[in-house]
Amino acid sequence: MTTDADADAAAGDAVSGETYTASVIGGTGFTGGELLRLLSGHPNFEVVQATSRSADNMTVGRSHPNLRGLDLRFSDPDDLESVDVLFSATPHGVSMGQIDAYFEAADTVVDLSADFRLPEADAYDEWYDGHESPEYLERAEYALPELNRENLAGADLIAGGGCNATATILGLKPLVDAGVLDPETDQVVVDVKVGSSEGGAGGGAASSHPERSGVVRPYAPTSHRHEAEIEAYLGLSVSFTVHAVEMVRGASATCHVFPGDPVSKGDLWGAYRDAYADERFMRIVSGGGGVYRYPEPKAVAGTNYGEVGFELDPGNRRVVVFSAIDNMMKGSAGQAVHAANIALDLPEDAGLEFEGLHPVGSP
Amino acid sequence: MTTDADADAAAGDAVSGETYTASVIGGTGFTGGELLRLLSGHPNFEVVQATSRSADNMTVGRSHPNLRGLDLRFSDPDDLESVDVLFSATPHGVSMGQIDAYFEAADTVVDLSADFRLPEADAYDEWYDGHESPEYLERAEYALPELNRENLAGADLIAGGGCNATATILGLKPLVDAGVLDPETDQVVVDVKVGSSEGGAGGGAASSHPERSGVVRPYAPTSHRHEAEIEAYLGLSVSFTVHAVEMVRGASATCHVFPGDPVSKGDLWGAYRDAYADERFMRIVSGGGGVYRYPEPKAVAGTNYGEVGFELDPGNRRVVVFSAIDNMMKGSAGQAVHAANIALDLPEDAGLEFEGLHPVGSP
Amino acid sequence: MTTDADADAAAGDAVSGETYTASVIGGTGFTGGELLRLLSGHPNFEVVQATSRSADNMTVGRSHPNLRGLDLRFSDPDDLESVDVLFSATPHGVSMGQIDAYFEAADTVVDLSADFRLPEADAYDEWYDGHESPEYLERAEYALPELNRENLAGADLIAGGGCNATATILGLKPLVDAGVLDPETDQVVVDVKVGSSEGGAGGGAASSHPERSGVVRPYAPTSHRHEAEIEAYLGLSVSFTVHAVEMVRGASATCHVFPGDPVSKGDLWGAYRDAYADERFMRIVSGGGGVYRYPEPKAVAGTNYGEVGFELDPGNRRVVVFSAIDNMMKGSAGQAVHAANIALDLPEDAGLEFEGLHPVGSP
Amino acid sequence: MTTDADADAAAGDAVSGETYTASVIGGTGFTGGELLRLLSGHPNFEVVQATSRSADNMTVGRSHPNLRGLDLRFSDPDDLESVDVLFSATPHGVSMGQIDAYFEAADTVVDLSADFRLPEADAYDEWYDGHESPEYLERAEYALPELNRENLAGADLIAGGGCNATATILGLKPLVDAGVLDPETDQVVVDVKVGSSEGGAGGGAASSHPERSGVVRPYAPTSHRHEAEIEAYLGLSVSFTVHAVEMVRGASATCHVFPGDPVSKGDLWGAYRDAYADERFMRIVSGGGGVYRYPEPKAVAGTNYGEVGFELDPGNRRVVVFSAIDNMMKGSAGQAVHAANIALDLPEDAGLEFEGLHPVGSP
Amino acid sequence: MTSDTDTLVAEDPITGDEIELPADVEVGEIIDSPVTGTELEVISLDPVVLEEAPELEEDWGE
Amino acid sequence: MTSDTDTLVAEDPITGDEIELPADVEVGEIIDSPVTGTELEVISLDPVVLEEAPELEEDWGE
Numbered sequence A, B, C, D: 001m002t003t004d005a006d007a008d009a010a011a012g013d014a015v016s017g018e019t020y021t022a023s024v025i026g027g028t029g030f031t032g033g034e035l036l037r038l039l040s041g042h043p044n045f046e047v048v049q050a051t052s053r054s055a056d057n058m059t060v061g062r063s064h065p066n067l068r069g070l071d072l073r074f075s076d077p078d079d080l081e082s083v084d085v086l087f088s089a090t091p092h093g094v095s096m097g098q099i100d101a102y103f104e105a106a107d108t109v110v111d112l113s114a115d116f117r118l119p120e121a122d123a124y125d126e127w128y129d130g131h132e133s134p135e136y137l138e139r140a141e142y143a144l145p146e147l148n149r150e151n152l153a154g155a156d157l158i159a160g161g162g163c164n165a166t167a168t169i170l171g172l173k174p175l176v177d178a179g180v181l182d183p184e185t186d187q188v189v190v191d192v193k194v195g196s197s198e199g200g201a202g203g204g205a206a207s208s209h210p211e212r213s214g215v216v217r218p219y220a221p222t223s224h225r226h227e228a229e230i231e232a233y234l235g236l237s238v239s240f241t242v243h244a245v246e247m248v249r250g251a252s253a254t255c256h257v258f259p260g261d262p263v264s265k266g267d268l269w270g271a272y273r274d275a276y277a278d279e280r281f282m283r284i285v286s287g288g289g290g291v292y293r294y295p296e297p298k299a300v301a302g303t304n305y306g307e308v309g310f311e312l313d314p315g316n317r318r319v320v321v322f323s324a325i326d327n328m329m330k331g332s333a334g335q336a337v338h339a340a341n342i343a344l345d346l347p348e349d350a351g352l353e354f355e356g357l358h359p360v361g362s363p
Numbered sequence E, F: 001m002t003s004d005t006d007t008l009v010a011e012d013p014i015t016g017d018e019i020e021l022p023a024d025v026e027v028g029e030i031i032d033s034p035v036t037g038t039e040l041e042v043i044s045l046d047p048v049v050l051e052e053a054p055e056l057e058e059d060w061g062e
């Protein structure tokens, strides 16, 4: 009546490798909650600490209803336990002050804030308020595997990318690599649409439900800090504008690219397949039938996938690139776990196998 | 630096038992898509067929963007392949005509429609348009494990419960079992709120986005067919009203119960813990702090969990019971897989381990 | 080519009566903003002051983008200007302390808070934290014209009804008046669904967009304060439960009524038509075709209309009554202006003529 | 106690001019419904006919719940009554075949479709399926008053603009007029976000609630037909991409402009104030404090306002222009009534005085 | 997932990849490419030739 | 709407427009321009001089 059970055939289910202890700093936050979810379901991690100042001693499930089954209470970030890997998900400016303490407590540090993303201290003077521990910048590796996989193996300080930067870099990198887009001369407009979870769990008047619902709100008309990452990692200066739209999870970047030389659909398919055909978490979605013809955040909600696609505008030789991610996953916590998997030589998708939902509303 | 990897500790990841071949009839539909997602990620199932009349030969990913990685094309429901388990997710009235063909193709049939839910043919005359194959009704087992686990082992015809009926039964059963609620004499009002996926992938004017968005719409003011299931399985005649509200996934039942005898909070906690303390997929959420104090669909979106909770109204001796599920999961596809796991003696949560997301919008 | 212009035919457009000066206390709030919108578009009012402590000296348009055309700045609530009518839209507990100052500044006071809604000081001890100025309670008139029109003419202290109480009273009053519902003996369950603007412009974690989006959240499972108003004005003790759902504006009450004696659809139509056939702002919507068959908040969004409808459940002799309002209008600011119009002998619908939108999303 | 009532002070309330009879072709549609709402509340119009093939003989309120008070039934479009002004709101391709019949029935025709928008028949060959009645194209006047006011007085064939084209033209025209933007040489990327009502009341699978909810969906990646209008009226070839986002009403255009010569904030303020300071329905919203700092659809929902604003990106000399309208109003029905008011020499804002709501959700 | 005897092989007209088709496809039928998602029309069967199907705009949108 | 004695007049630093301020504004106070919406700081009172206030990014939030 049945065929043989074949453990190997069940991709991603086999447990391989070591188990690592982990802590999450900023455990009440949105990305902290995602980290806790991912790590507690990960075959190779055991979460031993989650910190919070405001919810010290409370159960994790009180902040994150999906984690009610987790038998863990928040503790004080001043009392760090000794762990293999420490994930920090605090607002920018916190980790750069705590980094020594982090490394006292842990062998490997994965930081989701902007504090170690940029390679040069100068850039922190320009885009942020300077840097307290510039000596760590060279040691840090940018977490995005599609960009920096080769340097992640064995890395001990990993800096998670910005969500809007991640969406943009994933969309444009294949064009840069294929030479379709010349970062020196070609013009690129990036028009981003993001959900409300980008703002974190805090939230003031502008992110209250009545004011934030149903908006198409230019919230970073120009000069968004994620431009710095794009510039640093693609060598590309983009015209960047970010809009808040009605969703909680998701970031979608539309990149309007004007290549110097004519380009064909075949060239574009070639460039994107070269870049992503072997990537576990990238999908090329570009035309076709049905309802979902281009990348969109709903199609990747809850998953670590990035979707990219493109269309060609023959009239004025524009390439329009669409890129969609879940900012809580590929744009932050998922990317961090993916990078940690690589750093620790675990299967890339360990803990990240969720394939997403259909239908799904405004996730 | 690390502890030993312990495969057994990674709950749900170990592959145990046989692998069964499966087919899904109605694979373009919403519950059909969920079945395909769950079964293709299930360690003990291999999906060999998904049928569609309208999308014959097209890839499954064209209908369900989250399943783009699945290497499968829809085929005609008239050409059924031989499988171990056939899941049927067609509108009611279809399976009762196909049931002989289903059993020719498969050893076990799991039907998600209403066609085999009610134990008596009479009830189909009263609530539906009669029954074509009444001889199968006795053989069929109601899929809800919390109600009917003992009869599911080895069952070969399993009838998935209605989503609103499921939410209501999960909320009220503990009160009936504990004798708090006397089905003969006590009055119960059930006020249900549901998302748009309940209507399936079809959809006319009333379910178009502009008309369906943001509603609080009485769509079944009285006489909803799910009353029949509640009556059949709890022996309880309820006053039932269903409202469409703004979400895609989710069903929430508020049950206003008027017990004949006084009852205390302790009694209620006792009743619900007796019923659900050992249930893998049930959570009692009843008061407490934080944002999520009672059951709500967002907290279970994408998962097979049911949440139940209660509050006591001393003034007029009312018990208010809240019950929340994801209609696509606990209310249909998840329940079906859960029941199949039991029927085939697999781990109950095989393929159903997803713990849900936080934050999540209007999922 | 054209017929005669007939000014009288253009209902509501003729300006009749005096012009009254008005002030709004709590002008940055949600109901304060609605009052400013309604009064500045009202042919018989001139707004001379809007107060705010937090936005003192700022333009009104900064808080309320729809009022950017209004040439008015917020001023301090301690410096009240002398006006004909003062509208107060502060949290409960404020007006009861300021009422003497209000009457020094104005001839007529319309208060939107709960401070003067209940006729007896005792009730404030039971449901609120007692009352500071109980001597005003007898003088105050409940603002809802459909309930209390005869006492509003010439009233100088008007107390706006609670939004959920308003929806419920509008739904049930016709049954009480017609004797269908016996307030002494019959049981009534009221299950309310409300939008996020009910919480006002303040808002903490639970009303942040990521947490509040897409909920069906029991926020007042039992013991909601609006029960006190329903009891006071209908003589009816109801079993009351309120859920937050995904919309910004709107309140919908589903009342499950169990009359002692059998009742027919004709009786119900009779009762509702007796009550509301001549009411400018009430619509009976009960069955019929198309998409909108029963009352729903979308159909009245932005307007001062209340919609009521009903359905009969022959099996167990239940009447289900649906009632929908916009909490910002019929449930607060619109009701206040409506009552003021009556008090000042102006046309009832002066300033309230907006008929609403179709389509409209989650308004 | 009161000042004198001053009828003239109550802007827009005085009835001046003639009354015109009007009919609406396509009365069940979304823009048809808006026309019926606006015209029935307009002091100078009397609606005598609304047509529908599918709802012939039904009340208008059955399709549009906000118009339940209107005593009018749909009639057959083949039986046109004689009126002063006929408004046609049918899909493109219908009016060009009916235009002779329209002029037999009416003195003035206002068409909301694309059929008479473009000045040249050639353009219909390029962007549409050709034109059946090209002889009318010269006679037609584009309805947008901010662009074409001088030609609307006395016009008898008025062609309403496309909603996305309207948003774009309103945003860019001041820059063209002021010479900031050189249409010949400067590059412009227009990234548009629109609500679901743009698709009209029809709606297939892609616009069903479960599929359309919460999207950021590239629905016209390139080659949108509204480009033709922008080219025709601004002489500007734009790179145009349209995304569907979660709202019902609203269109928002973000225009990324790269002027040849440097430009200052003062220049921009000058350009926009020159263009719109005297426009009844235009608002410049550009920076400032509070929650609403740039144009957004929520701030204009339900109104005939257009909001425009801008920001300057010093790094690469980009000007970002934001433009927001309600597609049902400024983008279609409101624009049509505005243009008719001008054509008939009525006050420009007659029937269009509604100022919009705050708060409002996803309208 | 389906056995080899059940499938035909053709070349994707956009990418040149080898793609598998159900054995029972007929000339004129529309199927989608598993690589690009594009809708393809079966032009001939021996050999199997596929071409991009004209896009049905009306399906989708505004 | 408020009478003349209640207001001061100043120049909008961006557009040069004359704008009215409440009579009781003080040096250091922030008000918004009715023309541009910009937040302006009162720098001096006699004459009234206004300057663009530094934008508080944190207000508005990512």
Ligand SMILES: NC(=O)c1ccc[n+]([C@@H]2O[C@H](COP(=O)([O-])OP(=O)(O)OC[C@H]3O[C@@H](n4cnc5c(N)ncnc54)[C@H](OP(=O)(O)O)[C@@H]3O)[C@@H](O)[C@H]2O)c1
Pocket: A025, A026, A027, A028, A029, A030, A031, A032, A051, A052, A053, A054, A055, A077, A089, A090, A091, A092, A094, A112, A113, A114, A160, A161, A162, A163, A197, A198, A199, A200, A201, A202, A327, A328, A331, A332
């Ligand atoms: N949200 C996104 O989409 C996203 C994407 C990519 C990257 N990121 C980055 O990830 C980081 C976290 O973002 P989030 O959205 O999760 O923010 P969040 O929801 O606001 O959470 C911040 C967390 O940090 C804790 N915290 C704040 N200040 C702290 C301090 N001084 N010391 C220790 N803990 C502190 C807070 O908890 P207590 O106050 O209770 O201690 C909270 O748990 C940020 O740097 C953000 O830029 C976010």
Ligand SMILES: NC(=O)c1ccc[n+]([C@@H]2O[C@H](COP(=O)([O-])OP(=O)(O)OC[C@H]3O[C@@H](n4cnc5c(N)ncnc54)[C@H](OP(=O)(O)O)[C@@H]3O)[C@@H](O)[C@H]2O)c1
Pocket: B025, B026, B027, B028, B029, B030, B031, B032, B051, B052, B053, B054, B055, B077, B089, B090, B091, B092, B094, B112, B113, B114, B160, B161, B162, B163, B197, B198, B199, B200, B201, B202, B327, B328, B331, B332
């Ligand atoms: N949605 C829920 O929340 C929910 C919850 C509990 C139970 N259920 C039950 O589950 C069943 C499916 O619901 P759904 O929401 O998934 O519906 P759906 O989205 O409308 O899908 C129905 C599916 O059945 C196929 N189908 C229709 N008629 C058929 C026929 N005569 N023969 C073979 N296939 C046929 C359709 O595809 P083709 O037309 O392409 O063949 C489609 O794939 C229903 O019985 C429903 O009552 C649904």
Ligand SMILES: NC(=O)c1ccc[n+]([C@@H]2O[C@H](COP(=O)([O-])OP(=O)(O)OC[C@H]3O[C@@H](n4cnc5c(N)ncnc54)[C@H](OP(=O)(O)O)[C@@H]3O)[C@@H](O)[C@H]2O)c1
Pocket: C025, C026, C027, C028, C029, C030, C031, C032, C051, C052, C053, C054, C055, C077, C089, C090, C091, C092, C094, C112, C113, C114, C160, C161, C162, C163, C197, C198, C199, C200, C201, C202, C327, C328, C331, C332
């Ligand atoms: N929202 C509804 O649906 C609704 C319906 C019916 C009745 N109501 C009632 O209407 C009242 C206002 O509700 P809302 O929703 O508009 O609230 P809200 O948005 O929170 O606004 C409250 C307003 O009062 C001002 N305020 C607060 N404390 C004050 C004080 N001590 N002195 C003077 N002003 C004060 C606030 O502004 P500053 O802090 O700047 O001074 C703000 O403008 C409440 O009593 C509420 O119960 C509301």
Ligand SMILES: NC(=O)c1ccc[n+]([C@@H]2O[C@H](COP(=O)([O-])OP(=O)(O)OC[C@H]3O[C@@H](n4cnc5c(N)ncnc54)[C@H](OP(=O)(O)O)[C@@H]3O)[C@@H](O)[C@H]2O)c1
Pocket: D025, D026, D027, D028, D029, D030, D031, D032, D051, D052, D053, D054, D055, D077, D089, D090, D091, D092, D094, D112, D113, D114, D160, D161, D162, D163, D197, D198, D199, D200, D201, D202, D327, D328, D331, D332
């Ligand atoms: N929606 C927008 O945002 C927007 C903005 C600007 C311009 N427009 C334009 O306005 C027009 C109407 O758009 P809409 O969104 O209102 O569309 P809609 O909701 O689909 O309505 C179309 C209306 O036309 C009627 N109709 C269809 N075919 C007809 C025919 N052959 N003869 C007579 N009547 C016919 C339909 O009713 P029956 O089938 O019952 O007769 C229906 O009432 C379109 O040309 C559109 O491009 C729309």
Ligand SMILES: [Zn+2]
Pocket: B162, B163, B164, B198
């Ligand atoms: Zn169901």
Ligand SMILES: [Zn+2]
Pocket: D162, D163, D164, D198
């Ligand atoms: Zn349009």
